[in-house]
Amino acid sequence: MSSFPTPESSHGEAPSRLEASASRDDDLAVESAVQSRLGVWFDHHLYSLVASVGRLLSKPWAALLTIGVMAVALALPLGLWAALSNIERFAGEVQQSRQISLFLKPEIKLERARALAEELRARPEIGAIELRTPEQGLADLREKSGLGDSLSAIEGNPLPSLLLVTPKGDELALAESLGSLAETDVVQHDAGWRQRLDGWLRFGIRLAWLLAAMLGLGALLVVGNTVRLDIQSRREEIGVLQLLGATDGFIRRPFLYLGACYGLAAGAVALALLTAADRTLREPLTALATSYGSHFELQGFDLPQALAILAGAAALGWLGAGFVTGHYLRQSRSGQG
Amino acid sequence: MTVLRFDNVSKRYSSGHEALSEVSFEVAPGEMLFVTGHSGAGKSTLLKLIHLSERPSRGAVLFGERNLLKVGGRRIALHRREIGVVFQDHRLLADRSVADNVALPLLLRGLRRPDIGRRVRMTLEKVGLGARASALPGELSAGEQQRVGIARAIIGEPRLLVADEPTGNLDPTLSAEIMTLFQSLPERGTSVLVASHDLALVKRMKKRVLVLNQGRLVDDIAPEDLAE
Numbered sequence: 176m177s178s179f180p181t182p183e184s185s186h187g188e189a190p191s192r193l194e195a196s197a198s199r200d201d202d203l204a205v206e207s208a209v210q211s212r213l214g215v216w217f218d219h220h221l222y223s224l225v226a227s228v229g230r231l232l233s234k235p236w237a238a239l240l241t242i243g244v245m246a247v248a249l250a251l252p253l254g255l256w257a258a259l260s261n262i263e264r265f266a267g268e269v270q271q272s273r274q275i276s277l278f279l280k281p282e283i284k285l286e287r288a289r290a291l292a293e294e295l296r297a298r299p300e301i302g303a304i305e306l307r308t309p310e311q312g313l314a315d316l317r318e319k320s321g322l323g324d325s326l327s328a329i330e331g332n333p334l335p336s337l338l339l340v341t342p343k344g345d346e347l348a349l350a351e352s353l354g355s356l357a358e359t360d361v362v363q364h365d366a367g368w369r370q371r372l373d374g375w376l377r378f379g380i381r382l383a384w385l386l387a388a389m390l391g392l393g394a395l396l397v398v399g400n401t402v403r404l405d406i407q408s409r410r411e412e413i414g415v416l417q418l419l420g421a422t423d424g425f426i427r428r429p430f431l432y433l434g435a436c437y438g439l440a441a442g443a444v445a446l447a448l449l450t451a452a453d454r455t456l457r458e459p460l461t462a463l464a465t466s467y468g469s470h471f472e473l474q475g476f477d478l479p480q481a482l483a484i485l486a487g488a489a490a491l492g493w494l495g496a497g498f499v500t501g502h503y504l505r506q507s508r509s510g511q512g
Numbered sequence: 513m514t515v516l517r518f519d520n521v522s523k524r525y526s527s528g529h530e531a532l533s534e535v536s537f538e539v540a541p542g543e544m545l546f547v548t549g550h551s552g553a554g555k556s557t558l559l560k561l562i563h564l565s566e567r568p569s570r571g572a573v574l575f576g577e578r579n580l581l582k583v584g585g586r587r588i589a590l591h592r593r594e595i596g597v598v599f600q601d602h603r604l605l606a607d608r609s610v611a612d613n614v615a616l617p618l619l620l621r622g623l624r625r626p627d628i629g630r631r632v633r634m635t636l637e638k639v640g641l642g643a644r645a646s647a648l649p650g651e652l653s654a655g656e657q658q659r660v661g662i663a664r665a666i667i668g669e670p671r672l673l674v675a676d677e678p679t680g681n682l683d684p685t686l687s688a689e690i691m692t693l694f695q696s697l698p699e700r701g702t703s704v705l706v707a708s709h710d711l712a713l714v715k716r717m718k719k720r721v722l723v724l725n726q727g728r729l730v731d732d733i734a735p736e737d738l739a740e
Contacts, residue, residue: 215622222619233607415603418563419664420593420620422586 219425227432230405238437241401245441248394249488250448252387257449257475259383263376265471275350276363277338283358285309288336291358295340300352302343309334335360391491394441398434398495405433406503413507423504430500431493438492442485450475514538514574515672515703516562521571523557523727531557533727534571539672544694544704546714549724555707558724559674562705563595564588576671593621596665596702598675602657604649610636610660611645617668635667639693655686662693666702673697675706679713691717 231238292306312334342349350364453475464471516539523532532554560566573580604613618628636642639659679687723731
């Protein structure tokens with residue numbers, strides 16, 4: 176089999192023929208006309224990128240509609256993901272308070288409370304224990320409640336000593352055991368509430384993944400369909416390029432770039448939508464959290480996350496375009512036997 | 513040494529229609545010849561076998577030393593870069609300028625932009641369209657569009673140029689201009705194979721003529737015999 180004239184495969188026949196033509200005709204003289212493989216690669220990619228951007232700009236309304244649909248399809252799972260991240264962060268704070276609050280009877284003196292704390296610290300089912308004295312409790316109340324002056328009016332300190340117990344093993348058994356102590360007034364332990372929250376979070380995360388998968392597939396199909404329509408409208412052009420000797424890669428490339436451009440633009444619009452939502456909700460949510468004595472603040476996407484979203488959206492567009500173009504090229508080749 | 517050789521080539525489509533039947537001929541380097549015959553005689557199928565849009569059912573097509581039966585995948589594209597194709601309906605890219613259309617084969621081959629620009633200008637001058645480089649195909653007359661198609665086909669100095677009814681939509685004066693262009697190509701080493709059903713035109717050109725009838729090569733007329 177003879178070699179083929181292409182700079183992409185070799186510098187064999189084509190340059191020699193072109194250079195031979197130069198010897199036949201001085202006005203067509205070309206010195207080392209064919210570029211290096213890297214030069215050809217760069218040139219072809221640049222050509223494809225410019226062609227793709229040109230196609231986007233040539234139909235701005237159609238492009239905007241496609242980008243808008245894709246952006247919404249991306250924004251929904253991303254928004255859910257962001258919401259769950261915030262809930263998880265909030266729940267993390269709650270999880271950290273697995274502690275059992277053991278309120279001692281008011282008549283228990285501080286010395287006895289300290290001794291009890293030491294006795295309990297030695298028990299294997301207890302990971303850590305912290306004593307909050309009535310004075311510390313009052314100071315906390317004064318700081319967080321904003322009732323400083325009113326509290327000053329109260330004579331003495333009505334608050335009991337509090338032991339914050341971090342369990343090591345079975346929380347329920349420990350809480351029951353602590354409740355039976357003679358010094359115990361009240362045991363506060365919200366195990367049931369936390370279990371329910373855990374359940375909702377697990378369900379939410381699963382739902383977010385499911386929605387992300389479905390809407391991601393939707394975004395893929397939107398790009399795929401847009402590129403398919405573009406291919407249909409350019410069937411003749413593709414046929415001509417094939418007859419002129421364009422490889423599948425050369426034909427596929429502009430469509431891949433087109434898909435990536437759609438994805439990138441949709442990713443940017445989705446990020447803009449979510450940032451706007453973040454800005455809108457941040458202030459009232461922070462105010463709500465503060466009213467409950469929490470320092471919780473809504474967190475949006477940071478720069479690495481935003482870049483990852485843009486890259487992911489572009490990859491999604493590229494992939495959708497790749498599937499459709501590959502399918503079309505396989506079909507068009509089947510006629511060549 | 514031949515540029516193209518058909519060796520007992522037959523082509524039967526999946527519908528059962530036999531478009532070519534045991535066709536054999538050779539094309540020498542720098543030779544210009546015509547393939548003629550009625551509509552449906554097999555002219556277009558013959559050209560499709562050359563640029564690998566179709567495969568023969570039997571026999572072999574050799575392009576130089578290359579057996580086209582063994583050319584597949586990416587090599588089909590590389591093979592096509594050695595052949596210039598001119599279509600009756602021009603098949604120009606409507607949204608690209610004349611210069612961009614003509615530049616395509618060189619872009620595919622990976623020539624440098626400045627070299628492409630220089631060769632495009634020279635080729636357009638050669639076909640008489642130097643002043644229309646930036647026009648869109650839709651702004652040109654049918655004859656001018658065909659000349660752009662020819663410029664695109666010859667810019668890469670192909671070993672073989674195949675033209676399918678290149679003068680089908682043109683008046684006699686324009687047809688003569690196009691044929692004059694084709695006639696200049698063999699001087700530059702390019703073989704030219706023109707499919708045409710215009711017998712008057714074929715006779716005027718006084719070139720070798722292959723006559724197809726119902727897929728069979730029924731005559732191979734030398735230029736001197738045609739003159740008689």
